[in-house]
Amino acid sequence: MPFRLRTAVGGATLATAAVLLCPAAAVARPAAAPAPPGWSAAPDPGAGAAPGAPDRPFFYLEGAPGTVRVDRLSLSNPTGHALSVRLRGAGSGAGAWLTPASNEVRIPPHTRAGVPFTVTVPRDAAPGERAGTLLATGVGKGAGRRISVPLHLRVTGPELSALTVEKVSVRRAGGAALIRYTLVNRGTTVLRPRIAVRADGLFGPLLRRAARAQPAALAPGRAVDLTETWSGPPALDAVEVRLTATAAGGAHDAATASYSAVPRGVLAAPLPLLAAGAGGLVVLRRRGRGTGTGGSRGEGAAPGPDGGTLPGGDEPADAAPVLAGTGPGARA
Template identity: 65%
Template sequence: MPSRPRVALCGAVLATAAALTCPAAAAAAPADRGWSAAPAPGAGAEPSAQDRPYFYLEGAPGTVMTDRLSLSNHTGRAVTVRLRGSGAGAWLALAAHEVRVPPRTRASVPFTVTVPRDAVPGGHPGTLVASGAGRAGRRIAVPLHLRVTGPTLSALTVENVAVRGRGSAAVIRYTLVNRGNTELTPRLAVRADGLFGPVWRRAARTLPVTLRPGRAVDLTERWPDPPDLDAVDVRLTVTAAGGAHASATASYPAPPWAVGAGALCAAVAGAGALLVVRRRRTARAGRGPGGDGADPGARPSGEEVADMTGELASTGSGARA
């Protein structure tokens, strides 16, 4: 790795070459503009507002690409600028990491970007950062947009779906995971079905998140007015561009007190029906000689049996006489 004096010397050589290439432009620059960093224009021209505002490079995994950064010193004193990359900028190799730019001079710093062989196709944003030393202590970040070409795959999953809370405080929690190699903007649709049919529907809408490949995000969805006495299946369906599609479900059961109340009501109804049948049988048996003249020891006739069976059926109870 080159030492600092050697790096400074390399920067000075580049700056001198730029000044010799365009001395008139360098001499004409105002002294109060400080120094600047921007993508280098073509044909040795001086950077201007019409030049590209960022670097854009595109290549397949394993490709090596080149470009140049322009450092312009508009002051009457020399400035020292340190350079580094971040994000996809970490894939670049600079000709110098520290450049000394003489007064009213422009330096052009070449660099290469080597796309890793295992890089995921798609966009990879980065930054080339220039920081001034000493009295020139300012910082300029030049955007670097790198696109890796190759076959793309859009895939995602929805995981860890759960319903928390009750009533107006019910919330659906879930996790979205980008399983593909492209950036995704997901859309979510929600449906809830109870024992007796649909309970809730929410049409698909775009979520306010952007998922990069391999990233996961935890999200929540408020459920207004869920039922108190129903067992509901909640289904989340997520889609995204490129054919990505996934769904998952969670259960929202009735609270324990509701289940107990239902069982108690059923038991009370059954007991009431049984009591009605027994009272009717007692009334029939009590009709003796002093009543309707029937013989207490006689067996019931077929008509009477049919009447009793009908009475049992009308109560809805499963009790036997």
């Protein structure tokens, strides 16, 4: 009996020590079930299948200008409550041309929904690659997440590079000259034009400015007004300014404008000269009239003192001489 009591006491002591050292092992707890994943958005693989890892990670579409392309987004809701998701296109280019069939979709619990959308390629779209995003945003408590699905669009069609320089003008502004012009993209590709400027006067070259790239690209069908500043143009000259535009793909064009630089003093100088010339002409005409009167008398018979005539048109001996001079020594 004492042996059994000693054994029981020893066993209880060991059990108590085990509980104190390993409290987690004393109480058995069931493993927590994993939380269900939230809703998801991905390109629809088609045929009613759920998107998986081998499926496409983004949308890829092709279309010519003026066409409409259709695709489908797959929305999955594995949770136990319904949720709403808002859809819209984001970004420039393909994202701006995207229109979902519904701007907001309500998905029941444990349900997958396919939402179609369209991409309308503008008629004036240039051939090339365009990028965008289909943005899905959850609405309500517990669904406030945002998923961006990339969209790649290739606009098909012939690529044509064409560029024109228009409305060139030159105007004096203080000590400089302003060269204004307009660049127009007449092709189907995005251009980055380069502009070269030269000016030639009556006595040779005045300005040589090498081709420089413009800061912004020029989209097809677009025009941009630009200005070049010419510091220190000539004060007196007749100048021809020539602008040459070039871009990738063989785009090339040139245009000219005339510029006459004349100081104000030069413009005012002919007025006194014209006045002096007019005054001299009047004096000469008056002199001509005096000479003509005497000459007309000399052609016929000159009247004599008694009313007769003198032969040969000679003046009477006592007649006063006619003086044509107007200087200080002249007398009447």
